[in-house]
Amino acid sequence: MEALPTPDSAVPILTNSFCEVESVEQSGDDWILDVKILPDRNDAKIPDGFARELSALMGWPLKEGVSVLADEKNAGATIEFSCQKINEILGMHISDEEIISLLARVRVGVRKGDSGTCAYIPADRTDLTLIEDLADEVLRLKGVNTVPSTALPSIPNHSSETLREGRLYEAAHTLRRILASLGYTELYSYSFSATGNHEVEKSLASHKSFLRTNLSDALTNALSLNLQYPLFEQEAMKLFEIGTVFFPDREELHLAAGIAYSKPKYKKETLPEWLHNFGEFLKSDETREWIELPLEKLLPVLDTLPNVDPSPLLHPETVFKPFSLFPRIIRDIALFVPKGVSGDEVAVVIRESTGSLLVEGPVKFDEFSKEGESRTSLAFRMSFQSHEKSLTDAEVNEALLSVISSLEKHSQWEVRK
Amino acid sequence: MERTGHLHPLTQIIYTAGRYFKDLGFTIAEGPEIESEHYNFDALNIPADHPARAMQDTFYLKEAAGKQGRPLLRTHTTSVDAHFLEEHEPPFRIMVPGRVFRNEATDATHEAQFYQIDGLVVGEDVNLGNLKWLLEGFYRHIFGADLEFRWRRSFFSFVEPGVELDIKWGGKWLEVVGAGMLHPNVFTAAGRDPKRWRGLAFGTGLDRIAMIKYGINDIRLFYADDTRFLKQF
Numbered sequence: 001m002e003a004l005p006t007p008d009s010a011v012p013i014l015t016n017s018f019c020e021v022e023s024v025e026q027s028g029d030d031w032i033l034d035v036k037i038l039p040d041r042n043d044a045k046i047p048d049g050f051a052r053e054l055s056a057l058m059g060w061p062l063k064e065g066v067s068v069l070a071d072e073k074n075a076g077a078t079i080e081f082s083c084q085k086i087n088e089i090l091g092m093h094i095s096d097e098e099i100i101s102l103l104a105r106v107r108v109g110v111r112k113g114d115s116g117t118c119a120y121i122p123a124d125r126t127d128l129t130l131i132e133d134l135a136d137e138v139l140r141l142k143g144v145n146t147v148p149s150t151a152l153p154s155i156p157n158h159s160s161e162t163l164r165e166g167r168l169y170e171a172a173h174t175l176r177r178i179l180a181s182l183g184y185t186e187l188y189s190y191s192f193s194a195t196g197n198h199e200v201e202k203s204l205a206s207h208k209s210f211l212r213t214n215l216s217d218a219l220t221n222a223l224s225l226n227l228q229y230p231l232f233e234q235e236a237m238k239l240f241e242i243g244t245v246f247f248p249d250r251e252e253l254h255l256a257a258g259i260a261y262s263k264p265k266y267k268k269e270t271l272p273e274w275l276h277n278f279g280e281f282l283k284s285d286e287t288r289e290w291i292e293l294p295l296e297k298l299l300p301v302l303d304t305l306p307n308v309d310p311s312p313l314l315h316p317e318t319v320f321k322p323f324s325l326f327p328r329i330i331r332d333i334a335l336f337v338p339k340g341v342s343g344d345e346v347a348v349v350i351r352e353s354t355g356s357l358l359v360e361g362p363v364k365f366d367e368f369s370k371e372g373e374s375r376t377s378l379a380f381r382m383s384f385q386s387h388e389k390s391l392t393d394a395e396v397n398e399a400l401l402s403v404i405s406s407l408e409k410h411s412q413w414e415v416r417k
Numbered sequence: 418m419e420r421t422g423h424l425h426p427l428t429q430i431i432y433t434a435g436r437y438f439k440d441l442g443f444t445i446a447e448g449p450e451i452e453s454e455h456y457n458f459d460a461l462n463i464p465a466d467h468p469a470r471a472m473q474d475t476f477y478l479k480e481a482a483g484k485q486g487r488p489l490l491r492t493h494t495t496s497v498d499a500h501f502l503e504e505h506e507p508p509f510r511i512m513v514p515g516r517v518f519r520n521e522a523t524d525a526t527h528e529a530q531f532y533q534i535d536g537l538v539v540g541e542d543v544n545l546g547n548l549k550w551l552l553e554g555f556y557r558h559i560f561g562a563d564l565e566f567r568w569r570r571s572f573f574s575f576v577e578p579g580v581e582l583d584i585k586w587g588g589k590w591l592e593v594v595g596a597g598m599l600h601p602n603v604f605t606a607a608g609r610d611p612k613r614w615r616g617l618a619f620g621t622g623l624d625r626i627a628m629i630k631y632g633i634n635d636i637r638l639f640y641a642d643d644t645r646f647l648k649q650f
Contacts, residue, residue: 152543
């Protein structure tokens with residue numbers, strides 16, 4: 001008896017044309033394949049059925065009687081058949097002979113009769129009921145990779161029907177660009193909340209049992225929570241979200257935007273004027289100001305605002321850097337340099353000598369030179385953090401000492417201590 | 418100090434996708450996030466006893482069923498295809514971006530809410546070769562011109578034939594989209610003649626695309642409202 005074929009050649013073809021192969025193991029001279037058969041192929045869940053499938057895909061011979069071409073007598077069903085229709089669906093030009101011989105591999109018999117051409121379907125292939133299903137069989141046996149990629153025909157005068165939904169989509173993107181260009185960062189918060197009008201069955205957690213009725217709760221939380229991250233405590237946190245909220249009788253697309261400071265004394269900027277005009281939706285407290293309103297209400301205003309170029313706001317080359325969950329330590333460094341030495345020049349030296357614990361900065365936050373002096377004072381802030389542990393002061397001091405010694409290698413650069 | 422804010426990474430992907438599809442004559446369509454069983458399942462050839470219906474973990478609402486069945490949170494943006502096909506005379510081309518929901522325990526690769534783009538092209542002469550061209554072009558637009566593809570045959574109730582596309586990224590094949598020729602039963606359910614019209618349909622998960630593209634290791638970061646994440650994009 002001939003040796004059984006090994007599965008090496010079959011696995012990629014099974015993967016591409018029939019089922020996912022989870023694992024392949026050898027057991028003596030046998031092979032055990034763990035496969036995931038899709039729900040439409042009950043016929044292949046029995047050993048003979050799987051063997052037939054392997055044989056059809058690989059051309060491996062079968063024991064006599066295992067694979068019998070369907071005909072008038074044994075067919076479970078018939079389908080009105082057309083090779084042209086199969087080629088039209090697939091976008092291919094396969095000859096009639098080849099299509100018929102491919103279908104014969106899966107036991108589908110094709111016969112010309114008085115009333116047209118008919119495909120006879122094996123009784124156990126209950127998934128084959130339409131010509132589209134036969135196109136699918138041809139596709140599997142040929143391999144999807146053999147279908148030529150063909151450009152969609154261009155459509156002249158495409159109906160530029162402005163759908164209500166499409167209009168809101170455009171408005172939402174315009175608004176996002178405007179707000180981002182004004183320094184606001186976009187959130188996508190959870191649709192689920194602790195209270196609301198619509199309750200879900202089998203919720204993931206009690207505080208996620210309902211659909212949200214506003215964006216403001218998540219926005220104001222996020223404003224407060226994120227205020228701990230800027231390097232400078234006087235810096236504003238500016239956030240916005242555009243998302244769906246759910247009322248008893250409807251869902252609505254909303255905008256929420258807010259600005260917050262860590263202390264009342266730092267309050268400087270407010271929400272933009274065109275949002276301020278919607279006073280009835282505006283809310284504020286000692287340190288924060290926020291607004292939430294239906295996007296629909298903003299449509300007339302958007303037309304009056306200058307268009308924002310999206311390009312500077314798109315960053316396709318970004319590679320995400322995981323951030324540490326351990327506390328950070330912030331340090332400042334100030335130095336005198338001769339007039340004409342730029343902050344950038346100094347920042348490069350600092351960056352190169354701090355080592356891997358530097359996570360943010362150096363950011364120049366002060367620069368002055370006294371009347372008549374030939375030197376400038378510069379001050380920088382940076383933050384240190386480790387991915388492995390909470391840093392100690394001693395570890396940060398060590399990094400700073402290395403910075404100081406690098407800075408002072410430059411003549412007339414004097415670190416202020 | 419920082420002057421410019423940041424668009425959410427998923428906004429950036431949706432916007433970039435929108436430009437590709439609009440250039441090819443697509444209209445943007447959107448639809449409700451609370452859906453009915455009819456548009457989420459039945460109209461898409463997923464009958465009540467169909468295994469595919471059990472495979473999806475659906476959030477049903479604690480509310481009485483209406484004429485269109487029980488209210489639920491849509492499990493895919495394909496539901497919008499069903500509405501659009503019913504309401505608009507073909508031919509047309511639509512792109513449907515939106516939030517969808519699955520009742521799954523959350524971890525680094527699973528979220529109860531995420532984003533999809535569905536696409537539907539309906540015409541008298543569209544074919545599977547057009548679908549390959551459309552999607553290969555799309556993933557090149559997102560990931561770069563020299564992308565490698567692997568097409569596999571697959572099964573989704575609302576298409577026949579059904580296919581899946583893998584892209585090679587970091588030396589590995591990653592599945593990015595399920596697609597196919599719109600099933601005749603979907604045309605019939607929408608009151609369109611399946612003998613006259615053919616459709617290309619696809620649905621792709623945007624969170625997954627963004628995770629691959631930007632090297633994001635945890636899907637939950639998209640919805641964590643954390644500026645340490647959001648300001649990187």
